[in-house]
Amino acid sequence: MTRHLSSLHFMQTFSTKLDTALTNLSLAQYPPDATRSMRKFSSSETAALLGVTEAYIRQISLKGQGPEPETTSNGRRLYSLEQVLELRLLLAEKGRKKWMNPRRIADESCQIIAITNFKGGSSKTSTAIHLGHWLALRGYRVLAVDMDPQASLTSLHGAIPGFDYREGETLYSSIRFEDPIPTDQIVHRTHIVGFDVICAGLELTEFETAVAIEMRKSGGTGFLLRVSQALEQVTENYDVILLDCAPTLNFLTLSSLTAATGVLIPVPAHMLDVDSTGKFLELAASYMQILDQAGTGARWDFAKFLITKFEPNDHPQANMQALMRQVFGDDLLLNPVIKSTAVADALTWKQSLYEVQRSKFSAPKTYDRAIESINAANAEIEGLVTNAWGREE
DSSP states (O other): OOOOOOHHHHHHHHHHHHHHHHHHHHHHHSOTTOOOOOOOEEHHHHHHHHTSOHHHHHHHHHTTOSOOOEEOTTSOEEEOHHHHHHHHHHHHHHTOSTTSSOOOOTTOOOEEEEEOOSSTTSSHHHHHHHHHHHHHHTTOOEEEEEOOTTOHHHHHTOSSTTTSOOTTOBTHHHHOSSSOOOGGGGEEEOSSTTEEEEBOOGGGGHHHHHHHHHHHHHOSSGGGGHHHHHHHTTGGGOSEEEEEOOSSOSHHHHHHHHHOSEEEEEEESSHHHHHHHHHHHHHHHHHHHHHHHTTOOOOOSEEEEEEESBOTTOHHHHHHHHHHHHHHGGGBOSOOOBOOHHHHHHHHTTOOTTTSOGGGSSSHHHHHHHHHHHHHHHHHHHHHHHHHTTOOO
16 A cells, blocks of 8 residues: 655645745734834833832933933823833932842852753743843843744744844854854844843754764763853853753753753643653753763752743642642742733734733733733742842842
């Protein structure tokens, strides 16, 4: 019997069709001549970002100090993110509040946080993008590195002139064994001040083959340092570097865990996800044992589990959360990230919740619940970073 369906024809046909459909959808959202920009912030939002009162912000403006906000026809005052940063630096000079300018100082090292798990759909990319944008809004200098060949984080920052992935501009260009290029050449500035990205693409998979060939040549575990060495070239420019890892424990992920100073493991409160996380930890432990014996084991400032896609009114999930709290203890972050259609909608628009105006949502209260949940988790993670720096509030 001869099977009629050609695997090559099937894959090529639908790869082309899907790519065309998604390209057309992206062009509908962002025409070729479009320029993405960050939304503006009301005086109340600006005050919340800076940790001061709205009255104080208004007082500064009336005194002619700081940037001049845009004033709408109904009297609302709107600040760009660049202006928020300008205000932050002005208030830091006044010494009104310690760490008003949160950027690290000379004796504080750049925090490199790997966001990883086996399970696809555990919200690794959503966690990375919302944490990265939160930290940028808070005044930190952030670099997000897309370590997943599927390039979801890269896609979320597409439609920026000169940004969309082109061959030779992924992290692989800086970690390959032959003719690596300087890391700063593959960093892309985004429309969010303080937030930069290194793209991903299918060529990242070449690292696995390259490592296998290199190990046959020289042996050892030197490949583990490739990511660390590439990132060291740009750490002076950033306070936090986020590594959005692929849902697999391959050579690239191991190199990311070796480079990391901290680790976040997003886990939905479902039996299959928790079970998969257990297998991830078991396999990771076996690798780490080998690396420890070779003298190249990783050492971190922190490693935490984060519950994602949580539905508080779902009884089985509540039970699973209790189990996770019992097992992980203090290594499980206190604040879960709730499941929300607002997050799904924002990501469909290729934006984080921080980029979208509340008024754009048909159910603003859904947005309020989602942003409150994400803010709480991100603030807790920010605390891990500042604790690693030894800061006291």
